[in-house]
Amino acid sequence: MNLKKISKFLKDSEKILRLGFSFALAQFKVRNEGSYLGILWYLLEPLCFFVIILLVGGAISQNSAPYYPLYLFLGLIMFNFFINTTSGATRAVTSNAGLIKSMNVSRESLVISGIFQFVFSHFIEMLIFLGFMIYFKGSIGAFIWYFPIFFFFILFVSGISFMLAAAGVYMNDLSNVWNVFCRLLWFLTPIFYIMPPSILLQKISYLNPMYHFINIAREIIIYGRMPGLFAMSCMIFFSILFLFAGLSIFKRYKSRFAELV
Amino acid sequence: MPEKSIQIVDLKKKFNIGFKRNEGALARLVSSISGRETKRELEVINGISFDVYKGEVMGIIGKNGSGKSTLLRIIAGIYEPDGGKVMTRGRVEYLSGFGNGLSPRLTMEENIYLMGSVLGLDSKEVKKKFDEIVEFSGLSNFIYTKVYQFSSGMVTRLAFSATIHCLNHSKPDILLLDEVFGAGGDIDFEQKAIKKMAEFIKQGSAVVLASHNLNIIESYCDRAILLEDGEIAKDGDPKIIIEEYKKRSI
Numbered sequence: 001m002n003l004k005k006i007s008k009f010l011k012d013s014e015k016i017l018r019l020g021f022s023f024a025l026a027q028f029k030v031r032n033e034g035s036y037l038g039i040l041w042y043l044l045e046p047l048c049f050f051v052i053i054l055l056v057g058g059a060i061s062q063n064s065a066p067y068y069p070l071y072l073f074l075g076l077i078m079f080n081f082f083i084n085t086t087s088g089a090t091r092a093v094t095s096n097a098g099l100i101k102s103m104n105v106s107r108e109s110l111v112i113s114g115i116f117q118f119v120f121s122h123f124i125e126m127l128i129f130l131g132f133m134i135y136f137k138g139s140i141g142a143f144i145w146y147f148p149i150f151f152f153f154i155l156f157v158s159g160i161s162f163m164l165a166a167a168g169v170y171m172n173d174l175s176n177v178w179n180v181f182c183r184l185l186w187f188l189t190p191i192f193y194i195m196p197p198s199i200l201l202q203k204i205s206y207l208n209p210m211y212h213f214i215n216i217a218r219e220i221i222i223y224g225r226m227p228g229l230f231a232m233s234c235m236i237f238f239s240i241l242f243l244f245a246g247l248s249i250f251k252r253y254k255s256r257f258a259e260l261v
Numbered sequence: 262m263p264e265k266s267i268q269i270v271d272l273k274k275k276f277n278i279g280f281k282r283n284e285g286a287l288a289r290l291v292s293s294i295s296g297r298e299t300k301r302e303l304e305v306i307n308g309i310s311f312d313v314y315k316g317e318v319m320g321i322i323g324k325n326g327s328g329k330s331t332l333l334r335i336i337a338g339i340y341e342p343d344g345g346k347v348m349t350r351g352r353v354e355y356l357s358g359f360g361n362g363l364s365p366r367l368t369m370e371e372n373i374y375l376m377g378s379v380l381g382l383d384s385k386e387v388k389k390k391f392d393e394i395v396e397f398s399g400l401s402n403f404i405y406t407k408v409y410q411f412s413s414g415m416v417t418r419l420a421f422s423a424t425i426h427c428l429n430h431s432k433p434d435i436l437l438l439d440e441v442f443g444a445g446g447d448i449d450f451e452q453k454a455i456k457k458m459a460e461f462i463k464q465g466s467a468v469v470l471a472s473h474n475l476n477i478i479e480s481y482c483d484r485a486i487l488l489e490d491g492e493i494a495k496d497g498d499p500k501i502i503i504e505e506y507k508k509r510s511i
């Protein structure tokens with residue numbers, strides 16, 4: 001009986017992931033359709049933003065961190081992934097109202113398609129980061145560690161995305177509120193600056209999961225230092241916790257989505 | 262005795278719908294700033310019970326707002342009932358119009374794969390069906406053309422062909438058709454589409470067909486129900502139900 005349930009769960013999950021991937025691929029194509037530079041924008045956009053922050057942010061923090069360009073770029077692209085995916089998730093269900101009212105399409109796949117879409121673009125950004133690593137003579141071996149870190153980061157971002165997608169159906173203002181919150185989080189997370197000695201800011205940072213993910217990635221990949229077991233366990237624990245919390249909230253409310261959008 | 266594919270017992274559904282209340286200027290100002298509208302409860306389905314057997318084609322007729330689409334959406338699992346029970350056996354597909362999931366900025370080929378995914382097929386299965394879909398649509402010269410460049414008739418051809426062939430491949434046990442029979446478009450294609458649809462619904466699935474087209478209900482249904490204000494007013498032979506509907510509508 002249990003085996004049957006597990007097999008059904010795996011089959012359903014595979015279907016949801018497959019449909020999410022198809023939606024993401026279609027949206028990815030549509031996004032680049034008719035653009036002169038097409039996929040090149042995925043390289044140019046973060047690069048331009050990086051150069052601007054490098055000049056402005058570097059002046060503020062005086063580039064005091066070793067390998068500051070790598071420090072900045074990694075923080076920038078990880079935060080970009082978080083903000084793009086979660087902002088899209090606030091409208092993932094409401095923007096597909098027609099589809100969910102006219103077909104019994106899995107609601108989860110609508111959220112997953114947004115995640116996949118930004119995973120594609122994040123991989124392109126990672127190629128630039130790899131280029132920087134080679135240029136700054138960083139350790140390519142350490143770069144491999146990014147994949148397990150990014151895997152748990154995806155779980156964490158997915159959890160938040162599922163929560164936001166469900167809440168977005170009930171609160172029309174959520175996307176505006178979330179955008180403001182993300183701007184605040186951007187300044188509270190040491191992306192372009194180095195963690196200041198202020199105790200208050202340090203305390204806030206410890207409560208900020210983005211700080212932990214970005215910090216762990218920087219420590220391992222750029223500086224070749226293994227963070228403590230506690231930090232790693234926290235990252236894994238909170239990723240899984242957020243994913244399950246997000247999925248269970250979404251599951252609890254999804255049956256009402258079609259009549260509310 | 263054939264097995265029951267759909268079993269519905271004392272089904273109830275209500276919606277909170279917006280309406281204009283007679284209220285003062287201040288209350289109106291507050292609600293326009295907050296964007297929240299006044300709502301009231303509307304009972305759409307009110308204690309419906311019936312069964313549909315395997316291989317049976319059942320028609321639902323009734324005026325606009327009688328609860329036909331809501332009933333189908335509850336059976337499909339799109340809406341959650343507020344009371345009663347819905348039991349279905351096997352894979353359920355709900356179809357309300359064609360072309361759901363079509364993306365106009367993609368090519369016809371890309372759209373066929375996308376619609377296949379929406380209807381639960383993987384890319385290998387769509388690949389097997391691809392030539393058949395293109396041939397049925399009669400659009401073989403436009404495979405790599407973007408759909409926004411199609412005429413509305415061409416979109417209809419593509420949407421119908423892709424949907425019906427993908428559904429045919431996945432063979433649902435229960436098929437719920439909401440005002441869908443044939444495709445629209447020119448006479449040649451419409452006739453071809455109706456023939457295909459008739460073949461499709463006679464394949465052994467339990468079919469529930471809601472339509473205002475009484476000829477279709479009479480020609481293709483084994484049984485029909487007349488819905489009135491969310492209740493079953495009459496259940497039985499399609500001819501008798503249609504006569505009753507006409508009498509009540511005068």
